[in-house]
Amino acid sequence: MTQPLSSRRHTANALGALSLVVADRMNTAVEAVAGLGPSAPAALVAMHEFLDGGSVTQLSSALGLTHSGTVRLVDRLAAAGLAERVGAPDGRAVSVVLTARGRHTAERILRTRERSLESVLSALSSDEADHLAAALDTMLTALTRVRAEERSARTDDRPRPWLCRLCDFAACGRGEGDCPVHNEATS
Numbered sequence: 725m726t727q728p729l730s731s732r733r734h735t736a737n738a739l740g741a742l743s744l745v746v747a748d749r750m751n752t753a754v755e756a757v758a759g760l761g762p763s764a765p766a767a768l769v770a771m772h773e774f775l776d777g778g779s780v781t782q783l784s785s786a787l788g789l790t791h792s793g794t795v796r797l798v799d800r801l802a803a804a805g806l807a808e809r810v811g812a813p814d815g816r817a818v819s820v821v822l823t824a825r826g827r828h829t830a831e832r833i834l835r836t837r838e839r840s841l842e843s844v845l846s847a848l849s850s851d852e853a854d855h856l857a858a859a860l861d862t863m864l865t866a867l868t869r870v871r872a873e874e875r876s877a878r879t880d881d882r883p884r885p886w887l888c889r890l891c892d893f894a895a896c897g898r899g900e901g902d903c904p905v906h907n908e909a910t911s
Contacts (some may be wrong), residue, residue: 745837746844753840754833754890763787766889767797768806768822772830777810777819788885797857801826810814834892861904868908 754765758766770786771778778786784794798820801807806826809818845853868887875884888896888906896903 746841749844750837750840751835756807757833757836758829760804760806760831761797763789763793763797764801764806765837766885768826768890769832769833769837770886770889771807771820771822772827773836774888775892777821779817779819783820786886786889788889812824833890837890838892864904865908868905872909 734819751762751765755762758764758768766787767783770783775782775786780794781791782797782800784791787794787797789797798807801820802809805823806829807820808821810821843884845856847858864887870885871884889904891905893899893903896905898906901907
């Protein structure tokens, strides 16, 4: 194999190519489970993992969608029997909650996501996977910091979806304090 002129440039290019392939494969797989478009899997998983009973506004923020786009998404989820709107305790707002079918679908999405990502990692040895995990944690910490700075600067009104909108919280170790995104966001 020929050594590239710039190892860092090569690494950046390879990361970009890999990111697209991994995202495309994962999104195709999880979208097939939900069958309701590209935002539905993230909405179902977000509600399953941390936002069940949240408002449309909270879901909109997590997904990086406009309010009207999120309302339409919730309409589709409700029509499919995956979520329902319920009155909030204060009577002034509406919460969105998963139905039993929605919770089951979110769990299927998480399992499908895991299989898709595991298939990508299958080319690595255990040691290589451990080194990659450490590098990814470092990168996620840095990206979380940058996103927080961008949010506080608010140079535009473009919605910025949450990094954890499709995450498996058990896999990231959030409950044990091991999630680099949560740790940086709350530091």
